[in-house]
Amino acid sequence: MILSRTKSESAKGNRNSAGSGTVRTVTIPSFEDFLLKRDYIGAKTVLQCSKDYDEVPEQLKQLWTGFCDFHIGEYKRALQLYEKIYAADGSLKEVALNICVCMFYLGMYDEAQKLVEELPQSPLKIRLLFHLAHKLTDEDRLMELHGSLRDVVEDQLSLAGMHFLRSHYQEAIDIYKRVLLDNKDLLALNVYVAICYYKLDYYDISQEVLDLYLNQFPDSTIAINLKACNRFRLFNGRAAEQEIKHLVESGTFGADLIQHNLVVFRNGEGALQVLPQLIDIVPEARLNLAIHHLRRGEIQEAHYLMKEVQPTVPQEYILKGVVHAALGQETGSKEHLKN
Numbered sequence: 001m002i003l004s005r006t007k008s009e010s011a012k013g014n015r016n017s018a019g020s021g022t023v024r025t026v027t028i029p030s031f032e033d034f035l036l037k038r039d040y041i042g043a044k045t046v047l048q049c050s051k052d053y054d055e056v057p058e059q060l061k062q063l064w065t066g067f068c069d070f071h072i073g074e075y076k077r078a079l080q081l082y083e084k085i086y087a088a089d090g091s092l093k094e095v096a097l098n099i100c101v102c103m104f105y106l107g108m109y110d111e112a113q114k115l116v117e118e119l120p121q122s123p124l125k126i127r128l129l130f131h132l133a134h135k136l137t138d139e140d141r142l143m144e145l146h147g148s149l150r151d152v153v154e155d156q157l158s159l160a161g162m163h164f165l166r167s168h169y170q171e172a173i174d175i176y177k178r179v180l181l182d183n184k185d186l187l188a189l190n191v192y193v194a195i196c197y198y199k200l201d202y203y204d205i206s207q208e209v210l211d212l213y214l215n216q217f218p219d220s221t222i223a224i225n226l227k228a229c230n231r232f233r234l235f236n237g238r239a240a241e242q243e244i245k246h247l248v249e250s251g252t253f254g255a256d257l258i259q260h261n262l263v264v265f266r267n268g269e270g271a272l273q274v275l276p277q278l279i280d281i282v283p284e285a286r287l288n289l290a291i292h293h294l295r296r297g298e299i300q301e302a303h304y305l306m307k308e309v310q311p312t313v314p315q316e317y318i319l320k321g322v323v324h325a326a327l328g329q330e331t332g333s334k335e336h337l338k339n
Contacts, residue, residue, distance in 0.1 A: 031064075044068035059085060066098065073254075075105040093119055100128055107280070109135045123150070127158040134162060153179055153186075160192070167312045169196040187213050191223050198226065199313075203233045221247060221254045225261060237265035256281050260288070268292050279305075287319055299326045 031053065034043035044065055047053055053061065062085055069078035079102035086095045096119055103112035113132050116125055126148050133142035146162075149155040160175035173196045176189050183189075190213040197206035207230045214223050225244060232240035240261075247258055260282045263274050271292040278285035286305050293302040302323050311317040328336035 038071075040068040040071045044072075059089070063095070070098075070102065070105075075102050078102050079106065097122065097124055097128075104128060104132065104135075123152075123154060127155065130158060130162065134165060153183060157189075164192075164196065164199075167199075169199045172196050187216055191220070191226065194223075194226060198229060198233075201233075203230045206230050207234075221258075225254060225258060228261065228265070232261075232265055237267060240265045260285050264288055268295065287316065290319060290323065294322065294326065299323070299330050303327050 028046070028050070029037075029042065031043050031046050031050075034040070034046060047061060047064055047068070062081055066078045066081040066085070069075075069081065079099060082095050082099045082102060086092055086099060089095075096115060100112045100116040100119070101124075103109075103115070109132055112128070113136065116128055116132070119125055126145060130142065130145040130149065133139075133145055142162075146159070149159055156175055156179055160172045160179075163169070163172040163175065173193055176193045176196070180186060180189050180193075190209050194206045194210035194213075197203075197209060207227065210223060210226055210230070213220065214227065217223065224247065228240040228243035231243055244258055244261070247255075248262065256278055259274050260278050263269065263271050268288075268291075271289060275285045275289040275292070279289065286309065290302040290305040293299070293305070306320050306323045309316060309320060311320055324336045328334065
């Protein structure tokens with residue numbers, strides 16, 4: 001349900017220009033305008049502060065506020081708000097499902113699993129259970145749910161995401177391209193395809209595909225960050241940093257990822273200050289911190305970070321092998337050299 005203003009002209013304000021008799025009209029964008037621009041902070045601000053929405057039911061305002069919080073990455077705040085709404089009206093099962101999704105994004109997999117199992121069947125529930133099975137390493141359940149996915153866009157994108165998480169990048173690309181053939185308006189899928197090509201080390205192709213999206217949405221944080229990563233691989237860290245320097249410390253969505261990548265672009269500068277707090281947020285943070293320790297000769301610290309890692313891609317196998325080799329040489333342990 002889209003909100004409607006209660007006063008058609010109240011968002012407009014007039015101000016006389018200094019030194020002239022002209023009148024300049026300033027129009028404040030509506031809640032819907034901000035949503036269309038993907039400016040969720042602006043949408044939330046207008047919803048909470050503009051008198052245009054005073055007559056909107058409080059529960060509906062809370063639901064949209066939770067929606068905005070979720071989309072700016074404030075998952076904990078969205079969770080708390082959805083829990084408050086659900087506590088007041090337990091019949092809102094779709095809100096309970098939103099709670100489960102927030103829990104998933106917060107890494108609360110067991111809690112999400114317990115709650116979602118109690119909810120009525122729905123396509124979103126199936127997709128959430130599918131990804132929970134992956135996070136909880138329940139392979140039998142994952143394969144069972146795989147068979148429940150339908151040949152519709154949402155389910156196919158969920159399947160492509162699963163392939164990506166399991167490092168099956170070509171399979172993910174195939175699905176994304178197939179969906180794009182019938183849904184050319186879903187331009188963001190080009191970003192997903194570009195990320196897959198990046199993971200496959202095809203940086204030139206990744207950038208070509210990414211440009212299809214950037215030409216339409218040049219302010220996309222995720223796309224700009226990927227462009228910087230491509231430039232890092234194709235050129236150097238300085239060229240990469242130029243792409244994202246205007247995003248640094250802007251409080252934008254994806255700030256954690258940007259801070260992580262800046263450490264990489266700067267050849268490890270600030271690694272000990274930035275990477276430890278990102279280990280459970282950015283998957284590559286653990287690997288790059290281990291590399292930083294190796295460069296400093298801190299073999300034990302690198303081993304501590306890598307000992308629980310189960311490699312799935314060549315870079316992880318190589319790094320874990322190097323750590324074991326270094327530790328074996330340092331301690332004289334043949335066991336580590338075998339690993």
